[in-house]
Amino acid sequence: MPTYEEEHGLNSTNNNTEGERPNRLTVQQALNNFINTPTDSRNNLSNSINNSINGINNVDFNLLNQMMNSMNTILVDKSNTNNGVSNEFIDRLERVNVKQLKNDDTCPICTNEYKDDSYPLVVELPCNSKHRFDLECIVPWLKINKTCPLCRIDVTIKKELPVLVDSEEEDEDWEMYG
Amino acid sequence: MSNAQKRLLKEFKKYSNPNNKLSESIISLTPINDNNLFDWIAIINPIETIYKKGFYKLSIKLSNTYPLTPPIIKFITNESQIDRDEQITYQIPHCNIDFKTGEICLDILKIDNWSPIWTLEYSILAIIYLLNNQEPNSPLNIDFANLIKLNDKLAINSIINYYIK
Numbered sequence: 200m201p202t203y204e205e206e207h208g209l210n211s212t213n214n215n216t217e218g219e220r221p222n223r224l225t226v227q228q229a230l231n232n233f234i235n236t237p238t239d240s241r242n243n244l245s246n247s248i249n250n251s252i253n254g255i256n257n258v259d260f261n262l263l264n265q266m267m268n269s270m271n272t273i274l275v276d277k278s279n280t281n282n283g284v285s286n287e288f289i290d291r292l293e294r295v296n297v298k299q300l301k302n303d304d305t306c307p308i309c310t311n312e313y314k315d316d317s318y319p320l321v322v323e324l325p326c327n328s329k330h331r332f333d334l335e336c337i338v339p340w341l342k343i344n345k346t347c348p349l350c351r352i353d354v355t356i357k358k359e360l361p362v363l364v365d366s367e368e369e370d371e372d373w374e375m376y377g
Numbered sequence: 378m379s380n381a382q383k384r385l386l387k388e389f390k391k392y393s394n395p396n397n398k399l400s401e402s403i404i405s406l407t408p409i410n411d412n413n414l415f416d417w418i419a420i421i422n423p424i425e426t427i428y429k430k431g432f433y434k435l436s437i438k439l440s441n442t443y444p445l446t447p448p449i450i451k452f453i454t455n456e457s458q459i460d461r462d463e464q465i466t467y468q469i470p471h472c473n474i475d476f477k478t479g480e481i482c483l484d485i486l487k488i489d490n491w492s493p494i495w496t497l498e499y500s501i502l503a504i505i506y507l508l509n510n511q512e513p514n515s516p517l518n519i520d521f522a523n524l525i526k527l528n529d530k531l532a533i534n535s536i537i538n539y540y541i542k
Contacts, residue, residue, distance in 0.1 A: 336493075
């Protein structure tokens with residue numbers, strides 16, 4: 200007569216208990232392994248943990264403050280970088296010829312006269328040819344903002360297309376003469 | 378010398394030049410001491426506003442990123458007894474100024490709306506403009522904002538003048 204287990208296609212209880220044993224063994228083995236690991240490596244681990252805890256106790260508050268401040272500035276920088284213009288945009292800004300500058304023209308950001316510098320690097324923004332700034336002054340601003348300090352217009356909106364068209368026309372010219 | 382220091386020195390020279398007149402509402406605008414250009418005091422008498430009888434003191438704190446970041450400007454409300462000036466009114470009821478801390482809620486002094494071409498003088502003038510153009514929909518002083526909303530001029534003026542020395 201078939202047993203209950205055979206009728207239901209189950210393994211016998213014997214097999215089950217045998218199946219459990221290896222499991223218990225593996226747990227035991229893992230424990231043994233941990234206990235038997237060389238004490239050196241375990242000491243290393245606890246030492247390094249202790250060191251880091253002591254390190255925290257020894258840090259003086261000035262240093263901690265400095266770290267917090269620098270972290271804050273990094274965070275501010277990071278959150279702002281997304282809002283600024285690309286480096287290519289800055290490179291493509293229109294330079295203003297020194298001859299076009301009057302003697303008393305000043306940079307609105309630093310309020311210094313351009314001609315104070317014997318070789319002034321002045322750029323104009325695409326929004327208006329009168330919106331001129333020292334390159335040195337406008338770059339840090341444009342890296343965190345896309346707007347013109349004078350009129351708040353997004354400086355990245357215009358310009359892009361005409362520049363592309365120009366380069367295409369140039370290409371065509373070359374082909375015609377080639 | 379950092380860019381911020383250069384710019385602040387230039388502003389300092391401009392404001393201390395007797396030939397260059399500041400707005401009549403600005404009585405003084407100077408650094409607290411000559412060694413530190415990042416800490417200024419302004420005294421205002423906002424003659425063209427409903428606060429015209431009062432003299433108010435503002436603290437202006439600047440960071441090394443000025444003028445790329447705005448100055449932090451507050452009305453001084455908690456001057457220590459020793460430094461108190463009898464001429465100055467330390468309580469200013471205004472719906473966009475925190476009555477206890479003197480904090481000012483003004484959009485152009487927030488980093489997103491600031492522009493580096495503005496100077497300390499412009500910033501102070503903007504605050505004086507705010508005195509007569511209260512914005513009760515974003516209040517720091519809710520009780521006073523209610524009076525402004527009700528447009529109860531008698532109550533508004535009485536409260537302002539109650540505190541003025």
